[in-house]
Amino acid sequence: MTTAAPDIASEDTRAALDAGLVAPRTKRRRPRPRALAVVLRTLGPLALLGGWALASATGALTQDVLASPAQVAEAVGELWGNGQLADALTVSLTRAGLGLLFGATTGLVLGVVTGFTRLGEELLDSAIQVLRTVPFLALVPLFMVWFGITETAKVALIGVATSFPMYVSASGGVRNTDRKLVEAMHSFGLGRWAIVRTVVLPGALPSLLSGLRLSMTLSVIALIAAEEINSTEGIGYLMAQAQNYSRTDVLAVCILIYGLLGLTADGIVRVLERLLMPWRQAVQGAAR
Numbered sequence: 001m002t003t004a005a006p007d008i009a010s011e012d013t014r015a016a017l018d019a020g021l022v023a024p025r026t027k028r029r030r031p032r033p034r035a036l037a038v039v040l041r042t043l044g045p046l047a048l049l050g051g052w053a054l055a056s057a058t059g060a061l062t063q064d065v066l067a068s069p070a071q072v073a074e075a076v077g078e079l080w081g082n083g084q085l086a087d088a089l090t091v092s093l094t095r096a097g098l099g100l101l102f103g104a105t106t107g108l109v110l111g112v113v114t115g116f117t118r119l120g121e122e123l124l125d126s127a128i129q130v131l132r133t134v135p136f137l138a139l140v141p142l143f144m145v146w147f148g149i150t151e152t153a154k155v156a157l158i159g160v161a162t163s164f165p166m167y168v169s170a171s172g173g174v175r176n177t178d179r180k181l182v183e184a185m186h187s188f189g190l191g192r193w194a195i196v197r198t199v200v201l202p203g204a205l206p207s208l209l210s211g212l213r214l215s216m217t218l219s220v221i222a223l224i225a226a227e228e229i230n231s232t233e234g235i236g237y238l239m240a241q242a243q244n245y246s247r248t249d250v251l252a253v254c255i256l257i258y259g260l261l262g263l264t265a266d267g268i269v270r271v272l273e274r275l276l277m278p279w280r281q282a283v284q285g286a287a288r
Contacts, residue, residue: 063248066252100162100215154231161221176203209276209277235257
């Protein structure tokens with residue numbers, strides 16, 4: 001009994017080889033070292049920095065067009081030394097954080113309501129979809145009329161911009177929750193809030209994190225637009241002052257800070273994915 005299965009398998013293999021078929025070979029992928037991944041990720045930014053420095057050194061890129069990396073580094077030291085950069089970062093991060101908090105929370109609540117209940121979808125979804133198609137930049141004049149040139153207008157603009165990505169992701173993730181699992185929880189006597197908390201939200205977690213990533217990226221984009229509303233402090237104010245005095249080094253510093261804010265936001269979501277969904281990293285590692 002113990003030798004029958006191997007004999008059958010060997011006979012099948014010989015028959016396949018006689019028919020001209022090739023025996024399957026399993027290819028085992030070696031895990032890529034983490035250090036190599038870090039090196040590969042830094043090659044692109046280093047190449048851009050090297051090209052920028054070379055163009056500045058050869059005169060192809062003049063200071064009135066864009067300052068050199070050395071001059072930008074000097075501007076960072078100047079702004080940090082007199083406290084302007086630290087103050088501007090604090091103000092801008094506060095604006096973006098508050099707007100993201102209000103917008104993402106609103107989008108999450110509305111997404112769960114429209115995705116989990118038919119009545120919520122029928123009452124709210126069509127109106128939200130209409131509002132979602134309106135560019136948030138078109139709301140700047142209206143917010144200035146409503147709120148004036150205040151922090152409320154800036155935070156509200158960021159909140160509106162960040163609410164819709166979270167709404168779309170949350171609504172779609174909730175709709176894709178296994179309905180049989182929800183019905184089973186109903187049969188065990190769980191209420192709606194308990195089902196949302198223990199079944200729906202964990203099942204929609206990948207979609208929620210994707211929505212959070214989009215919302216955090218949009219918070220930086222909306223921050224740039226919001227700080228153009230006659231700001232007297234923040235990174236946008238530094239940019240306006242640098243534009244008035246043709247300080248391309250300070251302009252480059254502000255642009256790089258906006259880019260680093262977006263990169264940091266993306267990194268935060270990646271860390272959350274690893275902490276909240278460790279199984280996803282294992283599946284992706286096996287696929288690679």
